[in-house]
Amino acid sequence: MKEVRTRFAPSPTGYLHIGGLRTALYAYLYAKKNGGKFILRIEDTDRERYVPGSVEIIYSTMRDAGLIYDEGPDVGGDYGPYIQSERKNAYLEYAKQLVENGSAYYCFCDKERLEKIHSEGATKYDKHCLSLSKEEVQARLDRGDSYVIRQNIPLTGSTTYTDMVFGDITVENKELEDNILIKSDGMPTYNFANVVDDHLMGINYVIRGVEYLSSTPKYNLMYDGLGWERPHYIHLQPIMRDATHKLSKRYGDASYEDFIKKGFLKEAIINYIALLGWSSKDNTEKFSLSELVEKFDLSGVSHSPSIFDEQKMRYINSLYVKEMTEDEFHDYAMKFYGNYDYLKGLDLRYLSSLLCSRVEVFSDIGKLTEFLTCFDGFDLSLFANAKWKTDVEVAKAMLPSLIELTENSFDSLHDALIAYGEKAGYKKGQVLWIYRIALTGAQSTPGGAVEMALLLGKEESLRRLNECLKRLG
Numbered sequence: 138m139k140e141v142r143t144r145f146a147p148s149p150t151g152y153l154h155i156g157g158l159r160t161a162l163y164a165y166l167y168a169k170k171n172g173g174k175f176i177l178r179i180e181d182t183d184r185e186r187y188v189p190g191s192v193e194i195i196y197s198t199m200r201d202a203g204l205i206y207d208e209g210p211d212v213g214g215d216y217g218p219y220i221q222s223e224r225k226n227a228y229l230e231y232a233k234q235l236v237e238n239g240s241a242y243y244c245f246c247d248k249e250r251l252e253k254i255h256s257e258g259a260t261k262y263d264k265h266c267l268s269l270s271k272e273e274v275q276a277r278l279d280r281g282d283s284y285v286i287r288q289n290i291p292l293t294g295s296t297t298y299t300d301m302v303f304g305d306i307t308v309e310n311k312e313l314e315d316n317i318l319i320k321s322d323g324m325p326t327y328n329f330a331n332v333v334d335d336h337l338m339g340i341n342y343v344i345r346g347v348e349y350l351s352s353t354p355k356y357n358l359m360y361d362g363l364g365w366e367r368p369h370y371i372h373l374q375p376i377m378r379d380a381t382h383k384l385s386k387r388y389g390d391a392s393y394e395d396f397i398k399k400g401f402l403k404e405a406i407i408n409y410i411a412l413l414g415w416s417s418k419d420n421t422e423k424f425s426l427s428e429l430v431e432k433f434d435l436s437g438v439s440h441s442p443s444i445f446d447e448q449k450m451r452y453i454n455s456l457y458v459k460e461m462t463e464d465e466f467h468d469y470a471m472k473f474y475g476n477y478d479y480l481k482g483l484d485l486r487y488l489s490s491l492l493c494s495r496v497e498v499f500s501d502i503g504k505l506t507e508f509l510t511c512f513d514g515f516d517l518s519l520f521a522n523a524k525w526k527t528d529v530e531v532a533k534a535m536l537p538s539l540i541e542l543t544e545n546s547f548d549s550l551h552d553a554l555i556a557y558g559e560k561a562g563y564k565k566g567q568v569l570w571i572y573r574i575a576l577t578g579a580q581s582t583p584g585g586a587v588e589m590a591l592l593l594g595k596e597e598s599l600r601r602l603n604e605c606l607k608r609l610g
């Protein structure tokens with residue numbers, strides 16, 4: 138059996154979109170599952186849509202996500218160059234071969250004529266230049282007339298191929314247009330370049346978005362016209378943001394990088410996007426990349442679009458966060474702590490131990506640590522707690538003793554608070570409630586009274602308790 142070769146062929150038009158990354162992932166998984174090669178090719182023939190810097194984002198995203206390509210612009214390989222604009226000279230020769238055997242033709246129609254036929258109701262090019270004699274064509278080429286090369290699609294019959302997900306696809310040839318293969322600037326169109334490059338790069342499994350499903354017959358006619366073996370095709374349904382809109386950068390939908398910034402782990406992003414259009418036979422949902430390589434199969438690829446659900450991705454992420462050791466959690470969380478000035482000076486290692494069981498996505502750190510900003514000017518009515526039957530008066534009565542035991546017994550604070558309650562006739566819950574509110578001024582905190590004191594440290598705890606006493610008057 139021939140080695141499986143798949144490719145991801147993004148156009149550098151901005152950041153790497155989640156939908157694009159999913160295509161890359163499936164192409165990677167299919168190649169690796171079959172012991173084959175995964176190739177990255179940059180399709181930059183549409184210079185108008187080119188966004189500077191996006192190629193670098195593609196490289197770094199793929200690498201960061203673990204989708205390591207065997208061949209590509211920045212890693213080389215035997216089939217390069219892997220950037221389409223650097224392959225410009227290869228295409229014309231093949232287009233000429235198609236002209237030779239009647240599968241394509243030179244077209245000299247100018248913009249005015251094309252506009253005219255369209256204004257007269259034509260929905261596609263009318264093959265006008267197909268009737269030019271060989272001599273006429275040569276004369277116009279010699280004269281230096283501007284031209285394009287168009288594919289010559291048969292007017293009758295149909296073209297069928299078998300998509301590995303969708304099965305047999307048949308398109309009537311009359312539905313297809315004589316698309317341009319080589320533009321007047323000499324650049325190939327996507328329609329032509331993808332065929333030539335896939336062939337020259339030995340790509341035998343083409344995995345891409347379903348929007349290409351119905352133009353694939355055109356590509357197959359080109360393969361046939363050039364005497365090349367057609368590849369296998371796997372088309373993927375889109376990822377939707379809701380029932381009617383595709384997930385897209387046009388709507389500002391998040392990219393891989395945005396999700397990393399939001400505090401999703403790369404393993405979870407890859408895991409989740411694998412599930413957007415594929416499911417395993419046993420309905421398992423948590424997969425590492427290597428498990429995906431093992432489990433991925435085309436029979437699990439969905440025939441219908443999937444809806445991106447950030448809550449579901451949060452849940453998947455939380456499974457990965459739970460698996461982190463406290464040290465791993467802390468190392469990762471450090472990247473986020475820097476965003477919050479109020480965390481300066483705290484024992485962040487200790488903070489991590491409090492947060493690690495509560496964070497689902499690392500940006501939750503913001504919400505979970507907001508309590509640290511509550512102390513200044515907090516509402517003293519927070520001391521009132523119906524369950525514990527506490528209020529401002531109880532707080533006033535307790536605070537001097539709480540300050541004292543913080544001063545003298547900080548190292549055994551828990552026991553000291555319990556002993557104090559017993560001695561003074563308070564329930565444990567009452568003491569802990571008053572103490573925690575006095576320290577933080579926050580209704581809810583990621584940890585109890587003693588944990589808050591340990592987080593703030595003895596000095597800051599004392600400062601706050603004294604300040605609170607002053608406010609109580």
Ligand code: GLU
Nearest residue numbers: 146147148180331344345
């Ligand atoms: N450059 C095309 C795109 O970004 C690739 C399509 C394909 O994979 O053939 O949509």
